[in-house]
Amino acid sequence: MLTFTLRRLLLSIPTLLAISLVIFLILELAPGDPVASMPLTIPPEVREKIRESLGLGAPFHVRYLLWLKAFFVTEPLHALDALLGTDFAAGSQRILSFQSRSPVFDIIAERLPQTLTVVGMAYLIGVLIAVPIGIISAYRQYSWFDQIGTLIAMLGYSVPTFFTGVLLIVVFSVHLGWFPSIYDTTLVVDSWDSFLLQVRQMTLPVAVLALYNAAQISRFMRASMLDNLHQDYVRTARAKGMGERVVVFVHVLRNSMIPVVTVVALGVPGVFGGAIITEQVFKVNGLGQLLITAIYGNDVPMVQTLTFIFAILIVLFNLVADVLYGLLDPRIRYD
Amino acid sequence: MAEPSAAPAAAPLVSVRDLKVHFPILSGVFRRRTGAVRAVDGVSFDIAAGETLGLVGESGCGKSTTGRAMLRLVEPTAGTVRIGDDDITTAPPGHLRRLRPAMQMVFQDPQASLNPRMTVMDIIAEPLDEHTRLSRAEKRDKVLDLMDAVGLSADFAGRYPHAFSGGQRQRIGIARALALNPRFIVCDEPIAALDVSIQAQVVNLLEDLQARFGLTYLFISHDLSMVRHIADRVAVMYLGHIVEIAPRDDLFAAPLHPYTEALLSAVPEHDPAAEATRQRIILTGDVPSPARPPAGCAFSTRCPKVQPVCRTTAPATVVTAPGRAVACHLVAGPAAAGSVGAS
């Protein structure tokens, strides 16, 4: 298993390099100019100067290599410096956003907590709701519980989040006034009251995303349970005289969790990617919103860096899913 | 092995009366019940302690369902099953679980019937946790003893089922069934999924264990030569009914039911002279669906000796000799018609 993991990690290096090149190429080929949105009164020579100062003068491959070096060498060194107070990076060039001229990673670090609290919490709650619902739906297949669960899952899955988001805002913010419709990022949680405020402003976006996640995962859980419930080994467990709880939770559930754990692991990069639309609806300025505004503003380094981080996370969690599969299922041996 | 007894001794260990298992057919948007698969449709028989009853029949005739219903691994629709002094069919769940140690099953598919995420040790020891108060060390010893009894090396205790061959897996299944010292074991085609060379080993193992632990078997199979080898008495099943039940030698020497005749005509004889004159009876047509069984005798659609009465009236089960019963209009027995099962 260890050699498998190491081999996969090594293999992912060329994969990621290829991905970074493709992202760079696509952004290069995409129409759009970072200075296009600046006021028209700026004369062309000055525009050209600005382009130069953004580093756009150099040929394509030079910019790509510079970006690579900054991503893999300079930025980690800066992070190390910030952590240990050392001075390895020594003022070397970091990746700068075209829009704000500040380091891309600083901006990401600012936005990450919002995304993780809202989207991460929604994912966690989604999973925690989905697993028991899936288990009960499968165990009582075609019962009213299962039918209602199927209906809600279908709605949660097929109705887009910008619709449920706005619907919840209309009902709970506008009409009932229970929750704020806009997420206030500047809120500092330092007291019981501000904590309650934080919970209240998180409720609606978390509810929208949790419904969406739970809808998907509960279906997976149900299908996986149903697959296992009718297997012969379950009959064996009953023949052994094991109680119904042992049969369901030890025998069926443990086998059913294998594919579900994989799906949940594969969904984690999506958490970091933020839920672009939901963040937009509730004005949560997380990573999703950051990506959207960067795309609007032709902020190539920001888009490039964010997309590449998502790519790394996807590759990494694919590996995590495979390793988990190997740990959970004794039939699978990688070495 | 003991001499096969012609009929069960005074008090049978297992007695099945008019057992029925109907699976509902649900269809339409609202999943209404629109019919039933009559997988088992009124079977009755007894098994004496220490005896092996063979249950034979074509695929889909309800053999597995009979075996499962006897152990309440599927809920019977009607009828009673008694094992010893206990009524299995009416036992409430808690009581049923306490009865489980006495009755066990060796399953048809040795791969699917073992939990892939449990080691052999866990699989065999699990029922001991549930039903005994043995210490860890005692349990371990017991598991290793059982593995030894079925011919598995103790080194394998920590392995998972997927790491074994089919024959070894079936041995695990047998060791598991034996763990609670059962009196009665349903062997559901325990050798059907195995190579011919392995089949003989497993059957011999089952016979050894029977002699050693005084086990009573219901041996389900569609392999008549194997049944002839292991069974004391044989019940022949067709479309959810037992059409004939008889001591092994009587049945093989002189089958009474036309279906039994057809089945036996397909078994090669050991004696070359007999083999030369063996006449195969080829049944035409398909087995009817148990969801829509024919009127009258279930076999009437394919019977080579069919009479007009067969298509309208279901034949009663007639006891023709002690321990021998048959359900066919062509057979008139000495005893009064209509008695139930082989008594």
Ligand SMILES: Nc1ncnc2c1ncn2[C@@H]1O[C@H](COP(=O)(O)OP(=O)(O)OP(=O)(O)O)[C@@H](O)[C@H]1O
């Ligand atoms: N859970 C179920 N629901 C509906 N029908 C079933 C169910 N289990 C079995 N049946 C049906 O009942 C009939 C008898 O099945 P059973 O498994 O007892 O046959 P069998 O004699 O053991 O066959 P084989 O030799 O192939 O194992 C078949 O027609 C089968 O389709």
Ligand SMILES: [Mg+2]
């Ligand atoms: Mg079967």
